[in-house]
Amino acid sequence: MNFVKAVASLILLVAGFVVLFDYFIRVPGLEEFALFLQVIATVLAAFALGIGAVSLFRVHVPRVMKRGTDWYLSAWMLIVLVVVAVVGVFGTTSHPVFKWIYSNMILPLDATLFSLLGFFIVSAAFRAFRARTLDATVLLLAGAAVMLLNMPVGGAIWSGFPVIGTWVRDIPAVAGYRGIYLALAVGLVAYSLRLMIGYEKPLGE
């Protein structure tokens, strides 16, 4: 291990354990130091947004230069990115122009894009949700039970619908989620510990 990597691992170890201990134990001085480290982490997170923008330039500028597939879409994306960033950085995000761009362009586009899902679901409901196998039938019935629970009028049609839907949502669905969460938490603890004691290479290395 070279010197730079050793120092990086040491910083990771100290920072990781300080924040971890601070979560469980109240020690005067340690709390302030952990807070200092957390503030640094949030500043780094803000930098990550900038790195994302740089990465977009690295992908799309060559495509425009080489006149690659749909290069004009890349060019348009870069123009919009620069305009919004310039207004946001120099005018701040509370600037009227930034607000106008957001409420008249981003907001309706965002909502429209999501609304299209409804039409895809209609098409899928008629053409794809088929009870071809036992698994598909179970999925279909569970989906129908939750749909009948979600629609407020379901209980008025038959009082049993909310009971069945609530059971599907509260027992099998929640049990599945809980299992995923527990596995995720244990995996995260194991990964973090391995990272802190140098057994795991950080992402991107």
Added chain:
Amino acid sequence: MPESSIWTKLLSVDRRAMYWLLAFLIVIPLVHPLGFPIPVTDTTKAFYATVEALPEGSVVVLDVSPGAIAWAEIGPASVAATRLLIQRNMRVIMWSTTRPDAPLIAELYLLKYFKDAGKQNGQDYVLIGYVPGEVTALATLAKDIHYPRKDFYGTDLSAIPMLTNVNTARDIAAVVLLAAGAEGSYYVGQWFAPYQTVLLSVCTGALISEHLIAYNAGQLKGLVGGSRGGAELELITGFLGKGIGLADALSVTHMYLLLLIILGNVAFFVSKSKAGRGKK
């Protein structure tokens, strides 16, 4: 004409006809609510009861994390929750650690209710805005609410009167979470576990099962889920808005979807069995 042609024709119906019918079924209840019954669920009742039980004038965090996409679904519930906080004279801090556009959403859809009620910026509410860092930022805010230094409009947080004695999560009576992502688990880990902060959730329908885990464990004290939850909260608070129409549209479109599923399956299996008999 062979008997099977009806089902075959049904299977090959132009999808644009289905799309037009869907659009029609969504628009009608939004323009003119149909008045379907909307029973209020226990989780929504718990949400309302918890806010009602908070002392008037308490400092509450309103985490505004839905973007434009989720707002269409939980906007009515978010507005009803905000108006309930205003009615109870809560002092409200608004922020998001997950959505950069959160302050704009708050400005567009929520601030007018504070202004209409005569509430003063800095005295009764403060919009801190977007704080980058997701779960790390939430953990840091729990320890030092002043660490972003400035609010969305550039005012020093130290100069904001309502934040004078508000420094950590211990000074916050409750967090009302307008959630469309992973914020629920962030708050449970960084605010409930170490500080026992009262957490209340207004979440999208897709998050209900996830938030029910926390609700059943007592980590969330109330839960308003999806469009239906919005209608329920509007009914229970009396702040009627778009939620009722949206719940009716939800009922009608869900019935339409169920009908399409049934018709699609019947048409598929009837055509298949007739095709099988034809071969024999």
